[in-house]
Amino acid sequence: MSAEQLAELSDFFVVAAVLLYVFAMVGFAIELAFGRSRPNKAEAAVETPVEVKLPVAVGAAGGASDVPAAAASEQVPVKASPGAARAGTVALALAWLGWAANFGAIVTRGLSADRWPWGNMYEFVVAICFAAVTAFLGTQLRHNVRFMGAFVMLTTALGLGLAVKFFYTVAGPVMPALNSYWIAIHVTAAIISSGLLTIAGVSGVLYLVRGDGMSRLPSRADLERVAHRAIVFAFPLWTFAVIAGALWADRAWGRYWGWDPKEVWSFITWVAYAAYLHARATAGWRGRAATIVQLMAFGCLMFNLVGVNIFIEGLHSYADVD
Template sequence: MPAEVDTGLATLSDQLVLVTVLLYVFAMIGYALHLGFGRSSVRQAAAVREPALVGAGASVSVPVSEAAPAAAPTGDDTAGPRWPARAGFIALVLTWLGWAANAGCLVTRGLAVGRWPWANMYEFVVAICLATVTAYLVLRHKFPQLRFLGAFVAVAAALSLGFAVRYLHVQAGPVQPSLNSYWVAIHVSAAIIASGLFIVGGVAGILYMFRKEGRPSRLPTRAELDRITNRVVVLAFPIWTFAVIAGAMWADKAWGRYWGWDPKEIWAFITWIGYAAYLHARATGGWRGRAAMVVQLVAFGCLLFNLVGVNMFLGGLHSYADIPGSP
């Protein structure tokens, strides 16, 4: 390891990422218990409708002690067994602890090498996971109905970090001169934030495709999933647009041109086109439901290939991922 690297902080960073994986795994289990055994929104809605139907028929009497709990459901599990709600709360606490460990991993690695800690594929994946969990926690606070995404976000973050530790990890060290720039804080940070939001939207979109309307489910309805996905994409798209523009400006400073048809540039633009097509189809074409979601998921696939596939399988000026075993 280079002499200028603080080995103590670098080791602490490696340990924190392992702690993060464990916390996200346990959080995923808690969310899964809450989702699997908590009271479903469909059952709550049925409980609300039942007293009205009974009153209209006037042929069946419902004791007050039975009707009262269902009269004003709040979306919580207070009318069902209490332990799933506790599991969900513990999962949320573990998610925040995992988020803190995830952030600590990046901070200590950055301090260890004296630079922004997302200059190779390992660091980038760790940062993407932090952005995804951050997006989930912030959006959950704004929209409580998003709590159902916890299990899926946690398992995605845990698997991604586990993959990064097993296959992408490189020792902390300096970077090539073109990456030692303030543009890392601008261009790459914007790409990371937008990617985290897009991943949350992608997870909601995948769940939409598996959600069967008219069947009892603990997941939100397709209409709610569609609305959640659209809101996240609307928020992330301008940030991704800024990241693409900032990348072109950095390319001009580093390589003397704004655009050179490098694979990373091409796939960043393809991703932009995909999400632009999704937003355009909804805004002007009136697309809703499955058709719009298919477009969104195609754009999401382009995003994932841009983030991971380009660095692993394609060359070019952006082939600085430092993936172990790569040419």
């Protein structure tokens, strides 16, 4: 196939990925809306349960007996739609198909341009969406995190849609500064860590919106655990990306650090996530306070990945947005 045909195929794969992610989002949303409700175990563990006996409860033989109120409430079944689980299974299959289309878009884009396929903002966003879905599906292989599916699919579908609408760039060569093997090292680490941190950000938002008591979302403890594990995996990768960027800057521009906006905000993002991990490890921060800190760090990440490239002029302004 010619370079033009490969570029057109890449564009087709992106559109297919958006549609598949949207359909998967609908399926996950159906499962979440009509699935089984769960108590907030995080708050239940904090409070000491008080056993209150009901005055009269009907036993198995029809007689009266004293039954703890908590036990009586546990006997009330929480109804779930029979089709909710099936909708979630179909959604998971669609998510895998969208992941494959997303991967195909990246590969064909690289083949059409004959280079690493993340040399501009459009390609970078497509790659980050792929990394986020990969992190979600990879986690799903070991733990049931389908409750995040609707929100991850929404985020990635919006990301790809915005990339096509506002960031699209015709496949072609890149500026000399990007024509280096360092793009495969520095940018790849940034993409993978950004995908993991996106999963943490989604978990943090769900933590804040989850109500008390019964909910179709997992407990706040489970949501916080997902976010923390994603950040623990991503933080060393982001650290490596910052260091690799400094080494690349020395090779390209003759200095390791030049206070370029991208360099500054990458470091600010690193400090924000370091503060989150430090607060958890030393001060024992948990719950809402720790979640707010990690969401502030996620905001720094998003501004670094998108805002700096669009709104601030610098050596890293590769968005190619008019």
